[in-house]
Each structure stands twice: as C-alpha cells, then as structure tokens.
Amino acid sequence: MDEQRHLLSILVDNEPGVLSRITGLFSGRGYNIDSLSVAETVEPHVSRITMVTHGSPGIIEQIKKQLNKLINVIKVTDLTGMHYVLREMALIKVNAKTEHRAEILRITDIFRGQVVDVGIDHFTVKVTGDPEKIEAVINLLKPMGIREIARTGCVALPRENGNSH
Amino acid sequence: MKLKGAQILMKMLQEEGVDAIFGYPGGAVLDIYDALMDTDFKHILVRHEQGAVHAADGYARASGKVGVCLVTSGPGATNTVTGIASAYLDSIPIVIFTGQVPTHLIGNDAFQEVDIVGITRPCTKHNYLVKDVRNLAKTIKEAFHLARSGRPGPVLVDLPKDIINSTTTFKVPGEVRMRTYNPTYKPNxxxxxxxxxxxxxxxxxxxxxxxxxxxxxxxxxxxxxxxxxxxxxxxxxxxxxxxxxxxxxxxxxxxxxxxxxxxxxxxxxxxxxxxxxxxxxxxxxxxxxxxxxxxxxxxxxxxxxxxxxxxxxxxxxxxxxxxxxxxxxxxxxxxxxxxxxxxxxxxxxxxxxxxxTPLAYKQGDTIKPQYVIDTLYELTGGEAIITTEVGQNQMWAAQYYHYKEPGQFISSGGLGVMGFGLPAAIGAQVGAPGKTVVDIAGDGSIQMNIQELATAVQYKLPVKVAILNNGFLGMVRQWQELFYQGRYSFTKFEHMPDFVKLAEAYGATGLRATKPEEVKKVLKLGLETEGPVIMDFVVEQEEGVYPMVPAGAPIKKMLLV
Known part of the structure; x- marks a missing residue:
C-alpha cells in the first residue's frame, strides 16, 4: 500500500529514558523517523515530541498504538489531516566570497531569514518555515557552497477551532 | 515509621501478597538478602538466574499470582534477560528486582555494573531505576500493578545499593493512579x-x-x-x-x-x-x-x-x-x-x-514419543500440569495431552526458550503444591537448565521430567530432513550424558525406558516415586511432528505423516 507521511505530536513524561523508549520502539520494530524534536512544555513534568514518520496506513496505525502502549506516553495526536501550524528552523553556514555576499543577503531577505553570524568568508543564515521553504533556501544557497547545516526538525501545534488564522 | 530501603521492599512484597521469591544473592543485593532473613517469604534459591525467571513464570501461570524474582547486578541481571523476554512475549505477570551498583558509581563501568534498564526496555512491559528511596514504595506498587493489570507482563525494578541502604519514612502508598496507563476492560x-x-x-x-x-x-x-x-x-x-x-x-x-x-x-x-x-x-x-x-x-x-x-x-x-x-x-x-x-x-x-485425517502415529519396535505422552495422559487422568521445553517435545505435548483449564499447559510460546521446562515446572510446583507437575523435555533442551534439578531436590519439589531422548535436536533435524535434503548440520549429539546417573548425582531418581513395553511401567513408577524424578525415554530417533505447514505456506497445505 502507499506510504504516507504523518506528523505526530506526542506528550510524554519528562523523565530520563523516555526518548530512548520511543526511539527504541521505532528501531526495534523497523519504523521510520524522518524528524524528531523534543522539549519541555508549560508543565515541567511533561515534554512534547514532534515527529515526522512515514509508512503504510497499517504501519502508521501500529505506530500510534504502540506509542500509546508505552507507559510514559500521555497522549499521541496525529496532526495529519488536521489544521495545524508547522515550523522548522535551519542554521546554514554558507561560503560568502565578496561577489556572493549581496546575493546571499538577498536570498535571506526574500525568505525572511536572518544572518546570525558573519565572517570574512562566511555567513550563518537562520531561516524558519515549513520544511519545503527550508529546502528552497538550501537549494538557492548551494551554488555558493554550503559548509554546514543544522536543522531542528519540525515542531507543530494544532490550530484552535474557528478563531485561528 | 523510618525504614531502610531493603525493609521497605519487604513490607511492599507483603502488601502485594507475595509468598514466594525466586532468587540468587550477590554483592549488590546483600542488604536485601539480609532483610529477607527477618521475613517469612518462601525464598527458592535457584542455581542460575535464568532459572529464577522461568520459575517465576511457571509459578505465575500455575497460581494466577504475580511471580517475583530477586537477583544481583551485572551478570545476575543479564542472566534474567531470556526469561524476561519469554515472559514478555507470553504476557506473564512477573516483577524482577535487580541489584545495581550505588548511584554515584552508575555510568562508571563499575564492577558488576550493567545498564539493565536499558537492556530490558524492549522486553519488559515497563521498567524502573529507583534513584530516590522516597520513591521506592510507590515504584514497587506501580510495578505490581502494571505487571498484573491490562495485558500482563514482566516489570523490572533496578535497585542501586545505596538506595536500598538509605532510610526514609515508610507509608503504604495508596491506590495506583497513572494518567498514562488505563487499560480498557469493558468492550463497546x-x-x-x-x-x-x-x-x-x-x-x-x-x-x-x-x-x-x-x-x-x-x-x-x-x-x-x-x-x-x-x-x-x-x-x-x-x-x-x-x-x-x-x-x-x-x-x-x-x-x-x-x-x-x-x-x-x-x-x-x-x-x-x-x-x-x-x-x-x-x-x-x-x-x-x-x-x-x-x-x-x-x-x-x-x-x-x-x-x-x-x-x-x-x-x-x-x-x-x-x-x-x-x-x-x-x-x-x-x-x-x-x-x-x-x-x-x-x-x-x-x-x-x-x-x-486424525493425529496419528504407529507404535512399532522403538518407543514413539507420542506414545509416551499418550500414556502419560492416561496415567495422570489429564490432571497434571504439563510444562515443556521447546521443539518437538513441545509440539507433541500440545497435540497428545488434552488440557482442561488455564495454567495447566505451561510453555514458552512466543520466544520459544529451550531450557524453560524444568525451572517452569519448579515454579509451577511451588505455585500449585498439591498438583502433579511434569516437564516434557527433549534431550537437547533439558541440558540447557539441568542445574535446576538441584533446586528441585533441595526444596523437595516432586517435579517429574520425561525426556523424549532421540539423540537429536529433533525439530531442527526435522527441518533439515524436509527442507535441507537431509543434511544434518550439527543437530546430532555425538555425546550425551547418562540422564539416569545425572539424576542420581543430583540426588533425584533416575529411570529409563528403551522398549515400548517399558513405557507405562517407567511412567507409573516415576509418577509414584517421591521427590524429583528424571525419566529417560529412548525414543525413535527420526520421528517427525505432523501435520506440518512449511513456514510461509497457507495452513491448508499440510505435510501429513
């Protein structure tokens, strides 16, 4: 059956070993993690994991059930098909020879990014957006020579019903 | 009431209605074993920690209660892993207490240190490392609750030595409430x-x-x-x-x-x-x-x-x-x-x-393994608790003995652990003292945990072991016969211990049957003899288990005798 990409938002106990239980579940059962981000929520005992995964509908169903079965998992929400806001951030360290510096700044500007570090022959650019937007920036900066990239993975929250834009 | 961690553990085991503990002492659990001397628990000293877990498994199935194991850190803990994985796949409620090096040494590669919580994460229902003695009572309570509720399973609690030695105010914890765990019992x-x-x-x-x-x-x-x-x-x-x-x-x-x-x-x-x-x-x-x-x-x-x-x-x-x-x-x-x-x-x-097309075999000049089980069924009136090892012995025990109630057939179904049957029989006998308990074994499997015979003798647990001795790793041999052109790669034992003498060396009774007419006599005598008995049945070497569906074939495509 067709593989589908799913965006999961998982609330878990903020305890040592919990992330390992989750990643262990994925590696042990051969599921895929495309991206993963974890941080504490307003409740200090609770963390939110935002995960992008893919698989056939049967596998996705199993992934959600298996996650729910873990004792430290509080709630699994599949945001796919819901209204949600999604962001990823990337730091891109790019070669910046004199003849390219203006172009890099322009591209950064178009994507509403920021230069967060600058040197004689490099810029580090910060961009935020959905993964497609970040891919676009990376593709445009590639010809200049990208030295290093760090991406956060997606974070997402569902929109509130009715009064959310 | 101020108590040491070790005493809190004892109190909580009493709270949970534990009567038997299967264990093996060691450096990291000295204090727990010291506290154990002041209690009335029946502690069964096994001969290998794997045996402790299988015994707790057998105990849990025969008694319907949670099985309890207590082992030391490092190798004591790693030796439990096979037993835990087996209990996990068969959903058997067990709580395993492992010793751990003191918290300040964790992560230092200390002597007999191992990350048992990390190792057992994928094969326990849940596991805990207790880092504060104030959480000990609550953790134990949760461990038992998780082990027995919902889909049951093994839960491991790792106890660092300093935690066991620290003192805190003890109060019996209230009802377990976990917002992340709430099994559905009543269907829609x-x-x-x-x-x-x-x-x-x-x-x-x-x-x-x-x-x-x-x-x-x-x-x-x-x-x-x-x-x-x-x-x-x-x-x-x-x-x-x-x-x-x-x-x-x-x-x-x-x-x-x-x-x-x-x-x-x-x-x-x-x-x-x-x-x-x-x-x-x-x-x-x-x-x-x-x-x-x-x-x-x-x-x-x-x-x-x-x-x-x-x-x-x-x-x-x-x-x-x-x-x-x-x-x-x-x-x-x-x-x-x-x-x-x-x-x-x-x-x-x-x-x-x-x-x-019934289940069938023809009893000829050599003993057929199926005949041994048929006769055992007849002699025990279908009332015995049967444990098995894994392989042909297990399948014949499933086919030719007929079971009446839960907890009567005790086998490592999911993981398929050779060496399960004898320790499981010991546990089952502890859990069901009045019952006849028989381990239907193969000559290969029985050698994987034969040391537990000493445990059975020490505690006067009258388990009976019927070895279907064909000199082969029978099930693997059968696959080699059917799917590998009869190339018997390392499935024949070129040397075999004398199981009768072995039984005697352990202080048990050893019996042997080599001819069909001896089967009934040996079984009868074995069942009537007090204490643990090994019955060595020298059976047809190349008998197969049938029907058989080749792996991955539709189940209607059966190979018949």
Missing part, C-alpha cells in the same frame, strides 16, 4: 452486538482462542458461549487449556503443527472469532490465505494486537472474560432454536476431517 457493547449478529447468520463459524483467554481465566465463559452457540473451538499453543480438550467441539491446536481439522476449519469457515490471540505467524502461515472466506472478529485487551497481522472486520478492545460474559448475556436473548440442525452440516464436515 455495540461491537459485542455485532458479533452476536454475525453468529446468528454464520453457517460455518469457528472460535480461535488464545493466551488471553487463559490469562483472564475466561475458560468457563468461553465454554458456555461455544456450547450454547454450537461453535467449534481451536486455539493457539498459548490458548491450550482455555477450552476442554475432550469436548466434542474441540478442534485441537491450530497452525504449523495444528490438527488437520483445525487448519481446514479455519480455511473453510465463514466466521472466525479470535479471542485473546495475536494471529502469530506460527498460526496463520501465509496470511493472504488465512481464513480467506471468513468475516474476522478479534477481541483483545491490547489494541496493538488487533489488526497487526490480519485485517479484522469487527475489532473489540476489552478483557476476554468480560467480553465473553457480555456475549453470553446477549446470546441469552438470541433465538437459538434450530441451531443444532443449522450447525449439523458444518460439524459433520469437521467430524469427517477428523476421521479421515
């Missing part, structure tokens, strides 16, 4: 009604019952339901004992070594009601051709079991016993007049399958 009544509607329409229904029926002790409800609706019953290996093996509606076990009639019934049925089963590959064979004409219903307490291996039309999340008693209530309201006539052609068909 609409789903139950759907099953009744399907039963009313079905012409060729079959019930497929599994370990879940035994775990929730749903055997009476299942028997009532099947008899009332006149539905034949088959089961997985783990489901044996959930339905009387002598009932006219009993089809025998299903799957790779299932009976002809069970596998044919599944293939032909129009309604398949799976209860407490996970449709394991050993049962389904090729899933595309498993119950191809049937509407499939699946009842299980664990949502991950449902729809995992086969598509299901009516999924029901709930406890097997509660679900079955709701089914029985609704069945009362169903007009069942004429059900006998309606089922007659289907039951006739099943009867024909049974008469044309």
């Amino acid at each position: 009544i609409r789903q139950i009604q759907k099953i009744i509607d399907l039963v009313a329409k079905a012409k060729k229904p079959v019930i497929f019952s599994g370990g879940g029926v035994n775990l929730s002790k749903a055997h009476e409800e299942l028997t009532k339901f099947a008899r009332k609706a006149r539905i034949p019953v088959t089961s997985s290996l783990m489901g044996l004992g959930g339905f009387p093996g002598t009932d006219e509606l009993w089809l025998g076990m299903l799957g790779m070594h299932g009976t002809f009639r069970a596998n044919m019934s599944i293939t032909e049925c129009d309604l398949l009601i799976g209860i407490g089963v996970r449709f394991d590959d050993r049962v389904t064979g090729k899933t595309d051709e498993f119950a191809p004409n049937a509407t499939i219903v699946q009842i299980d307490i664990d949502p991950t079991s449902i729809q995992k291996n086969v598509p299901v039309s009516v999924p029901v999340v709930g406890d097997c016993r509660i679900s079955l008693s709701m089914l029985n209530d609704l069945l009362e309201k169903l007009d069942l007049t004429g059900v006998d006539e309606k089922r007659a052609p289907w039951l006739k068909q099943i009867h024909d399958w049974k008469s044309t």
Whole structure:
C-alpha cells in the first residue's frame, strides 16, 4: 500500500529514558523517523515530541498504538489531516566570497531569514518555515557552497477551532 | 515509621501478597538478602538466574499470582534477560528486582555494573531505576500493578545499593493512579452486538482462542458461549487449556503443527472469532490465505494486537472474560432454536476431517514419543500440569495431552526458550503444591537448565521430567530432513550424558525406558516415586511432528505423516 507521511505530536513524561523508549520502539520494530524534536512544555513534568514518520496506513496505525502502549506516553495526536501550524528552523553556514555576499543577503531577505553570524568568508543564515521553504533556501544557497547545516526538525501545534488564522 | 530501603521492599512484597521469591544473592543485593532473613517469604534459591525467571513464570501461570524474582547486578541481571523476554512475549505477570551498583558509581563501568534498564526496555512491559528511596514504595506498587493489570507482563525494578541502604519514612502508598496507563476492560457493547449478529447468520463459524483467554481465566465463559452457540473451538499453543480438550467441539491446536481439522476449519469457515490471540505467524502461515472466506472478529485487551497481522472486520478492545460474559448475556436473548440442525452440516464436515485425517502415529519396535505422552495422559487422568521445553517435545505435548483449564499447559510460546521446562515446572510446583507437575523435555533442551534439578531436590519439589531422548535436536533435524535434503548440520549429539546417573548425582531418581513395553511401567513408577524424578525415554530417533505447514505456506497445505 502507499506510504504516507504523518506528523505526530506526542506528550510524554519528562523523565530520563523516555526518548530512548520511543526511539527504541521505532528501531526495534523497523519504523521510520524522518524528524524528531523534543522539549519541555508549560508543565515541567511533561515534554512534547514532534515527529515526522512515514509508512503504510497499517504501519502508521501500529505506530500510534504502540506509542500509546508505552507507559510514559500521555497522549499521541496525529496532526495529519488536521489544521495545524508547522515550523522548522535551519542554521546554514554558507561560503560568502565578496561577489556572493549581496546575493546571499538577498536570498535571506526574500525568505525572511536572518544572518546570525558573519565572517570574512562566511555567513550563518537562520531561516524558519515549513520544511519545503527550508529546502528552497538550501537549494538557492548551494551554488555558493554550503559548509554546514543544522536543522531542528519540525515542531507543530494544532490550530484552535474557528478563531485561528 | 523510618525504614531502610531493603525493609521497605519487604513490607511492599507483603502488601502485594507475595509468598514466594525466586532468587540468587550477590554483592549488590546483600542488604536485601539480609532483610529477607527477618521475613517469612518462601525464598527458592535457584542455581542460575535464568532459572529464577522461568520459575517465576511457571509459578505465575500455575497460581494466577504475580511471580517475583530477586537477583544481583551485572551478570545476575543479564542472566534474567531470556526469561524476561519469554515472559514478555507470553504476557506473564512477573516483577524482577535487580541489584545495581550505588548511584554515584552508575555510568562508571563499575564492577558488576550493567545498564539493565536499558537492556530490558524492549522486553519488559515497563521498567524502573529507583534513584530516590522516597520513591521506592510507590515504584514497587506501580510495578505490581502494571505487571498484573491490562495485558500482563514482566516489570523490572533496578535497585542501586545505596538506595536500598538509605532510610526514609515508610507509608503504604495508596491506590495506583497513572494518567498514562488505563487499560480498557469493558468492550463497546455495540461491537459485542455485532458479533452476536454475525453468529446468528454464520453457517460455518469457528472460535480461535488464545493466551488471553487463559490469562483472564475466561475458560468457563468461553465454554458456555461455544456450547450454547454450537461453535467449534481451536486455539493457539498459548490458548491450550482455555477450552476442554475432550469436548466434542474441540478442534485441537491450530497452525504449523495444528490438527488437520483445525487448519481446514479455519480455511473453510465463514466466521472466525479470535479471542485473546495475536494471529502469530506460527498460526496463520501465509496470511493472504488465512481464513480467506471468513468475516474476522478479534477481541483483545491490547489494541496493538488487533489488526497487526490480519485485517479484522469487527475489532473489540476489552478483557476476554468480560467480553465473553457480555456475549453470553446477549446470546441469552438470541433465538437459538434450530441451531443444532443449522450447525449439523458444518460439524459433520469437521467430524469427517477428523476421521479421515486424525493425529496419528504407529507404535512399532522403538518407543514413539507420542506414545509416551499418550500414556502419560492416561496415567495422570489429564490432571497434571504439563510444562515443556521447546521443539518437538513441545509440539507433541500440545497435540497428545488434552488440557482442561488455564495454567495447566505451561510453555514458552512466543520466544520459544529451550531450557524453560524444568525451572517452569519448579515454579509451577511451588505455585500449585498439591498438583502433579511434569516437564516434557527433549534431550537437547533439558541440558540447557539441568542445574535446576538441584533446586528441585533441595526444596523437595516432586517435579517429574520425561525426556523424549532421540539423540537429536529433533525439530531442527526435522527441518533439515524436509527442507535441507537431509543434511544434518550439527543437530546430532555425538555425546550425551547418562540422564539416569545425572539424576542420581543430583540426588533425584533416575529411570529409563528403551522398549515400548517399558513405557507405562517407567511412567507409573516415576509418577509414584517421591521427590524429583528424571525419566529417560529412548525414543525413535527420526520421528517427525505432523501435520506440518512449511513456514510461509497457507495452513491448508499440510505435510501429513
């Protein structure tokens, strides 16, 4: 059956070993993690994991059930098909020879990014957006020579019903 | 009340109603063992930590209570892993306490340090490292709660030495409340009604019952339901004992070594009601051709079991016993007049399958292993608790002994652990002191945990071991015969201990039968002899287990004798 990409938002106990239980579940059962981000929520005992995964509908169903079965998992929400806001951030360290510096700044500007570090022959650019937007920036900066990239993975929250834009 | 961690552990074990502990002392648990001397627990000193876990497993199944193990850190802990993985796959409630190096040494590669919580994460229902003595009582309470509730399973609690030695105020913790854990026991009544509607329409229904029926002790409800609706019953290996093996509606076990009639019934049925089963590959064979004409219903307490291996039309999340008693209530309201006539052609068909292709063997000049089990069944009146090792001995024990109730057939079903049977028999005997407990073993498997014979002798546990001694790793040899052109790669034991002398060396009784006419005599004597007995049956070397469905084939494609 067709593989589908799913965006999961998982609330878990903020305890040592919990992330390992989750990643262990994925590696042990051969599921895929495309991206993963974890941080504490307003409740200090609770963390939110935002995960992008893919698989056939049967596998996705199993992934959600298996996650729910873990004792430290509080709630699994599949945001796919819901209204949600999604962001990823990337730091891109790019070669910046004199003849390219203006172009890099322009591209950064178009994507509403920021230069967060600058040197004689490099810029580090910060961009935020959905993964497609970040891919676009990376593709445009590639010809200049990208030295290093760090991406956060997606974070997402569902929109509130009715009064959310 | 101020108590040391070790004393809190003892108090909590009493709170949880523990009576037996299977364990092995060591450096990291000295303080726990010291505290143990001031209690009345029956502590069974095993000879290897793997034996402790299998014994706790056997104890849990025979008694219906949570099994408890206590072992030291490092190798003591790693030796439990096979037993834990087996209990996990068979959903057996066990709590394992492991010693750990003091917290300030954790992560230092200290002597006998191992990250047992990390190692057992994928094979426990849950596990804990206790880092503060103030959390100890609550953690133990949760561990027992998790082990026995919902879909049961093993839970490990790792206890660093300094935690066990620290003192805190002890208060018995209240009811366990975990916001992340809330198993569904009561199924949705609409789903139950759907099953009744399907039963009313079905012409060729079959019930497929599994370990879940035994775990929730749903055997009476299942028997009532099947008899009332006149539905034949088959089961997985783990489901044996959930339905009387002598009932006219009993089809025998299903799957790779299932009976002809069970596998044919599944293939032909129009309604398949799976209860407490996970449709394991050993049962389904090729899933595309498993119950191809049937509407499939699946009842299980664990949502991950449902729809995992086969598509299901009516999924029901709930406890097997509660679900079955709701089914029985609704069945009362169903007009069942004429059900006998309606089922007659289907039951006739099943009867024909049974008469044309029954389970069979021919007893000739050498002892047939099946004959040993047949005779054992006869001599014990079907009342014994049977544990098994893994391989041919296990399959013949499943085929030729007939079980009446949950906890009577104790086998490592999911993981398939050789060396399970003897320690499990010891545990079962502790859990059910009045019962006859027999380990049906192979000559290969028995050597994997033979050291536990000393445990049985020490505690005067009268377990009986029947070794079906064919000089081979029989099941692997059978596969080599059938699928590897008879190339017997390392499946023949060129050297074998003398099991009779071995029994005697351990202080047990050793008996041997080499001819068919000796089988009954040896079994009778073995069963009547006080204390542990090893019976060495020198059987036909190249006997196979049949029927057999080759791995990955549809279950109707059986190799017959």
